[in-house]
Amino acid sequence: MKKFISLFRALIKNWFRSKSGVFFSFLFPVMLLLIFSTVFGGQESVEYTLHVQNNDLVERYEFSLDQNYTRYLENGTVHEEMREAFEEKDHTISPDASMSKTGDKSWEINDNDRWYGLEENETKIDVYTLGDQVTCLSENFTKGLRKTETLDIVTLDRDVNVTEYFEDDTSFGESRRALIISRGFQEKALDKSMELRMKVIQDTMDRIGDQYDMNESEEENFTERQEMVDRWANRTKTGESAEVLLLTSEGDQVAPIIEGTVYGVVNNFNQRMMGVEDSTVEVESESIGRKDLEGADYYLPGLIAAFIMTNGIIGVTGTISEYKRNGTLKRLISTPLTKANWIFANVAQQTVLAFLLTGVMVLLGVVVFGVQVYPNLYALGFIFVGAVAFCSVGIVLGGLIKDVEAANGAGNAIAFPMMFLSGAFWPLERMPSYMQSVAKVLPLYYFHRGLTEIMILQDPSGAVVPFLIISVFGVIFMILATKVTRWKDM
């Protein structure tokens, strides 16, 4: 026992005096916990920047033209006579300007950045320009976007060319997202809404006619009203829906989130335009049974498990192969120390490190992030089993591989993929399904799942299977460790 204790003490001291060892085993996981929990798991919801350019401005009356000018209303370039008439009213139209028909009696002139709307009356042609105010509906739509907790709305000036704006300024990074509300948004939305409302009324009346029995007088009355509705429906304008243009950059990881949020606002807006105030289906969100895992709740057991694993597989492998290379192990083998002394001293060292690491991480999680951790004997037992299991893997690798660099390489090659694939750093649900299948054959997956069940969810029964899996894994590798550790002819 004295031999074992002395060797254990020596291993611990030698390890603690290694700056790089302490950094990678304690400070590095602490840093990761701070970074992951702060960046990915803060209490505040994440907002994504969306630039909005609202081009739907209220039209402003400018002047009227004599009815004689009606003959110059035609698609194509603006007639010279018409341009001269505008000139007289102090509005210069360039020869490149174009005119197009937009409705029965409405036309528009587009002259570079300027726009004129022309409305035929019985006696004159009224000319409108765009004012400074945005339309009520487009403003409400923007407010709807702003109300979502997901989007941080930044207003873009109307004279900005969005594409050039983003290309010129690289500081936007991935937040090069813009939603452009086109001119005519309100008008089109109102027209479309009226068209749809009329269709709904027609449809409703058709259904009433089909479903209800009416006497002769009622039927006559109903048919008369139905015909009246049809007449009004025929008089209702039909046209395109109002459109908004959503621009996202290629490779933008959160583009689907932005699109989803915008669609949500658009749907809500459509319903309101149809006069729907109440929802037929309400989604109520509440957690059932188990505690929801917020950032640090998730990362704490994940990082503890991951670094107990790396300390075992990378740390122990590297240390043992280095002791073999520099002759320290030979020095120990030449003494009355036994192979069991050596293996158990390493396991004990890793167990102590695992407990210390857990203590430091839990303290940090509780103090800095307010994580509710439930320290208990189950947790200590599971950490012990995990430390033994992963340390045994390290002893096996260190025993099998003679070359230090190769041993370190092998440790890294096993530990790093396991660390990233097991879901210790991010929820498995975010990974493709085939990767999730891979994760479920990795021991680290069961280790961090078990720790989460015990330490955070306070559900030791949920850790039974992970505990059994890690225990079996540990026993297998402990047996292998005793087999491959050479105490002679090394």
Place this chain on the structure above:
Amino acid sequence: MAEHVIEVEDLTKNYGDVTAIDGVSFSVNEGEIFSLVGPNGAGKTTTVEILECLREPTSGKAKVLGHDIRKEEMKIKEQIGVMPQDFNTFDRLTAKENIKLAADIYDKSGAEEIIKKVGVKEFENKRFEDLSGGMKTRVGIGMALVSDAPLLFLDEPTTGLDPQARRETWSLIKGLKRMNKTVFLTTHYMEEVEELSDRAAVIIDGDIKITDSISNLIERYGGGVKITASKEKGAEELIKKNSDEVTEEDKDELTGIFEDREKARKTLISLFKKDCNVSVEEAGMDEVFLELAGGKLTEEGELA
């Protein structure tokens, strides 16, 4: 305790097709410093590591302190002190901590005393990684000595040390003899063998060529005593008459080679009485090795 603390009989070790030692036999007496001498790759470390129970022999027998190396490994390890080749230990522990660790492993309590004896006191609190080569060797000897074992194995303890550190280590090893320890030393430094050893075995290509006391080895294989004198006062006649071979590399001097040391001694006395200008070059282990191996050993231990 057996009269022979080590008895080796027809010991062989193969690494695959390579035979590292080929049927070696020798014995080491209690209380002596025994050197196993040979070039790199001759089989010195393999031999010593088999005796330290670090390697399994392919065939042959060996007993250490009366215990069979195959059957009583732990008994042997408890009674020997070892300083392996290229000795290393926990590099971030201090010199004192490392020696105390060794004491704990052997369940002994004399660490403080050993620290003083091997001259580690002045740097006992320095980390092993910060020590010079000579200091590390002292720690290594201290760790071997703290076992309080009667038999110490020192595998090339002075390799890579500067001349001063080497001499300090020699002094330490001589001290071990005074402490009635038996020391099994491997080395490729002939000067070290002559300086420290009572007996030596010369091993070449896994085969022990000869085992004997240093004086006998020199006498038998050293190639005689060379006496060089000026050709005056009858010295020329005296040397030509008594020596076995005469060479004249200079017109004013001649050198006589004497196979018989007694004859050389008498001739030398006569030359001194005639007040001749004389120099003597005595054969040493270098010459022994040259005779047995057909070459000399370089500083690095290669046969040249």
